[in-house]
Amino acid sequence: MRETDDGELTLRWSGRVSLTPRILFVNIFALALLAGGFFYLDSYRSRIVDSRVAQASREVRLIAEAMRSVQPARRDALALRLARDTGARLRLYDEAGTLISDTRSLGLRNVVLKDPDKQDWGQGAARFLDAMIDTVVGTPRAPLYRERSAGFDWPDVRTARNTETAPATVWRAPDRTPVITAAAAISGLKGVQGVVMTTMNATDITQTVRVERFRLSVVLLIVAIVSILLSLFLARTIVRPLRRLARAAVRVRLGRAREVVVPRLPTRRDEVGMLARALSDMSLALRARIDATEAFAADVAHEMKNPLASLRSAVEGLSRVRDPELQERLLAIVRDDVHRMDRLITDISEASRLDAQLSRAKFEPVDIGAMLDALLAQRDDRGIERGIRLRFDHRKSDRLIVMGEGSRLERVFENLVDNAVSFSPDGGLITIAAARDQDELVIKVEDEGPGVPEEAREQVFSRFQSLRPESEEFGKHSGLGLAIARTIVEGHQGSIVVESREDRLSGARFVVTLPLRDRR
Template identity: 40%
Template sequence: MTEHGSADRPGRKPAKRSRRFGIPPITRRILAVNLLALGFLFAGMFYLDEYRRGLITAELATMRSEANLFAAAIGESASFADPTTGEGLISLIAQQMVRRMVESSRVRARLFNEDEALVADSLLLGGPGGVVQIEDLPPPRTEGQQLRDFLAGYDRLLARLWSREDLPVYSEKSVQTARDYPEVMLALSGETASTVRAGPDGGMVLSVAVPVQRYKQVLGALMLTKGSEQIDTSVLKVRLDVLKWFLLALAVTVLLSIYLASTIASPILRLATAAQKMRRDLHRQHTIPDFGNRRDEIGQLAAALRDMTRALWLRIDAIERFAADVAHELKNPLSSLRSAVETAARVNDSDRRQKLMSIILDDVGRLDRLISDISDASRLDAELSRENSEAVDIRQMLRTIAEVTEMTAQKQRTRLAVDVDRKRDLVVNGIESRLVQVFRNLLANALSFSPPDSTITLRARRENSTVVAEVLDEGPGIPEGREKDIFKRFYSERPQTEKFGQHSGLGLSISKQIVEAHGGTVEARNRRRPDGKIIGARFVVTLPLE
C-alpha cells in the first residue's frame, strides 16, 4: 500500500446560508389583533384617570378663587367693630350675602364664626314659620335617559376600580359645627384648605374653606362645597369617545379574526381532512391541497405534507418492489435446490450424487448470503434512525480500510493506494460503522473487477462544503448506460471468472441508501483515456462537512 498527499484544489466558496430573524408572519398577525383592542382600552383607562384628576384640580382652584372673593366681601360688608367685644360677623347680613353670592351657581356656601358655630347656609331659608332647606330636584327624564344612566353607572364603577385613592365619605350632621370639617378648622386658623370626599350618590363632594378676615383678624370661615356632576359629565363624554374607539377596535378585531380564521384555520382544516381521508381510504386519488402560492407557515406545512405523502407512496412502492424482487431472487435458488434434491433421490451413481450435493451446498450458501443481505437491507432504515451520529474522519477511515484489506488485495496481486488531502479536515457527521460498510462494499466491488497487477486508489478531498471520496480501479469499467442501474436492488453484473451466486446484488444498493441517509450522494462513472477508451471505474461519494 502506498500513500501520498495531494495539494489543495481550488474550489468555489461555500454558499452563504440565508437566515431570517424576527417574528414569523402569522405570529405578528395574531399579536397585532389580540393587542389592538386591549391597547386602546388600557391606555384609555390611564388617560381618563389623569384627566379626572386634572378636572378636580381645576375645579378646586376655581372654587378657591370664588371663596376668596366671597370671604373678602363678607369681611367688608357683614362685620362689625365694638370697642368692648371686638370685631365679629353680623349674622343676618351674612346670611343674605351668602344666599345672594351663590344664587346663580350650583355651589353651596356655609359660613362659620370664630366660635365654630354655623352662621349661614345657602341651602337654608329663614322665615316666620322657621327654617326651610332647599333641595335641587333631579332633571326631568328625557329620551335616552336610561342609556345615560347606565353609562353614568359604568363610569362610576370604572372610577372606583381605577381610582388610586380611598376618599373619605361625606356626612352631614343635623347640627353642624366647624369641627365636623377639618378644612374649616384650618381656615379658622388662617389657612386655606380643600378636600375631596366620596358622595352618597356615588359621585364626589368638593369643598374649599377660606378664612373670613378684617384687617388680618379672622372673623370666621367660609366653606364652599360642590358636587362632581360637571366633572362626571366631562369624563363621561370622554369615556364615551373612548368607548366608540373601543367598539371600532372590537369591530376591526372581529373582522381580522374572521380573516385569520379563513387564512389559517380553514387551510389547516382542509389539510387535516385530506390527511384523514388518505389514512382511512389508503387511496391515491386523495391528495394534500396545494398552498404553494402562500409564503408563510401554512404554505410550508402544505408543502411538507405533500412531500411527506409523496415519500410515503414512494416508500410503499419501494416496499412492494422489494417484496417482489425478494420473492423472485429467492425463487431461483429454491428452484435449483428443489431440482437437485429431487434428482439426487433418483440417482444411484455416487459421482453424480456427489455433484448434486455440491450444487445443493452452493444453493444453500447462496440462500444464506441472500437472506443475510435482505435482512440487512430491510433493517437499514430502522437502524439508521436509532443510531447516534458522531464526527467521522474520512481520512483516517480510508487509511484503516486500506490496511485491513491489504492482505486480501495482495492475494489477488492488486496494489492499494491512498491519496488524501492532508492539509484540511475531512470530518463529516454520521454513523461510522455504516460509512465503513459503504467504502468496504465499494472496495470489495473494485477488487472483484480488478485484473492482476493493477492498482485501486482511494482518494478524498474537500470541495466547497463537502467531502468527496473516490474509489478508482483499473478493471473493465461499467457497461454503457448501466451507471445508475448498478445501484438497483439485486442487480448483478459480475466478472465471468467469478463463481455464480457469490454476491446477492444488494451491496451497492445498500451503500447508496446509507449515503443518502447521511445527506450525500454516490454515483458511478467510467474512467477514460483521452482517446475515449475505458480504463476502469470510478465511484464518487459526496458527504456534507460536519
C-alpha cells in the same frame, strides 16, 4: 416554565390552550390596560374637585370680607351680585345661626339640583357607570346633600363660627353630581357678626368627566373591534394552515401516505410556509421510502423464490432417484442452492441495515491508500482466477485520509473489484487509481470487460438489478453488490458513478468520490 430534556423551554399551561384564544387573550389583555384610562379619569375628577374646594374656600373668604365692609341694608344687593358672578347660592346667618338672607329667596335660582327620576335613560346609564367605577377604584362616597333648616346644622357654618376659618365640604347630589359648600365668618370689632355660606352644584365637573369617558369608550370600542378582527385574521393565517398540516400528518401516520397531499403553501414565505414545505418534503421522502421498502420486499421474495423452487425440485427428486450418480448431482444442486440462499440472505440483511447502521456509526480517520494496498495484497495471496491482474496506481507521498468506517469502505472496494473480476476477460488487467482532487479523494476502478451501456449506468446500482456476463454461473452474485456500495459511499457524503474509459478501450470505469479529512 420548566426546562425539558432537550434544553428547550415550554410553558406549563398555555400549551393546553388553542392558539386562537391565546392570540385573542394577549390582544384583549392589552386593551384591558388601555381601559385603565377609565380609572385615571376618576383621579382626574378628584383633582378637579379638590381644586374647586380650595377655590370655594377662597371665594367665601372674599365674600365674607365684602359683606363686612358694607352696611347690613346693602348686603342683599351685594349677595345677589356676587351670586351671579360666582354661580353660587349665598346664605347669610347671624351670630346665633339664624338665616337672615338667601339669594334663592331673593329670586335668584342659579343652583337647582336635578331630580334623577325626571332625567332620560342616558343620564341614568351614566350614573350607573359612575357608581360602578367608584366601587371598583374604592372612591370614598360623599354624603348625600340635604337642605337644613338651622344654620348650625351645616358643619361648615358651625366650624366657621367657632374657628373663624373657611371650611368647605363636598356633598353628593341625587344625580351624583358634586355639591360644594363653604362658609366663612363675618368678623367685626365686636367679634363674629355672622356667617356667610356658599353652595355650588359643580355639574360641569361631572359633565367633563363623562364626556371624556364617552370619548375614551368610543376609542376603546373601535380599537377593540380592530384588535379582535386583526387577532382573528392572525389566528386564521396561523391556525388554519397548521390544522391542515396536522390533519395531513395524521393521515400519513394512519398509513395513507400515498393518498395524502401535504399542502406546500408556496405563497407563504414565513415560518408556517417553511414548516409546510418541510412536512411536504418529509411526506414525499417517507412515501419514497415506503415504496422502496415494498419494492425491496417484492424483489426479495422474487429472488428467494428461484433457489427455493430449485431446492424443492432437487429434494423431491432425491426421494425418487436411486441412481447414485444422479443423487450426487441432485445433492450438488442442493448445496449450490443453499449456498446461493445463504449469500442472498447475508447480502439482503446487510443492505436492509446499512442506512440505520451508517447513521449511528462513529467515523474515524481511514487511510484509503493503505487499505487498498492491503486489500490487493490479500487478493494476490489467495490467487486470482483466470490469470486476471490487479494494479494500484497512486503517489506514495499523498495522504489519502478520509473520515469513515473502515470495514464499510473496504466492502465498497471489494464489491467493485469482484464486479471487475467477473467482467474481465482471461488475463485482463484491473487498474485501481487513487488521487486527490482539491478537497476530495477520487478512486477509479477500471476493467477491460465489455463495459456498461449508457442507458444502463444508473440501473446497475439498483437492488437485484445486475448485468452479468453470459459465461458466469447463474446465482453466483445476488445483484446487491453495487447497490450496497452506493449506499455506503453516499453514507460517507460521497458519490459513485460508472462511465466509459478515457482511453477509449473497452471496459467500465467506476469512480468513487469521498471528502478528504484534511480539506484545504
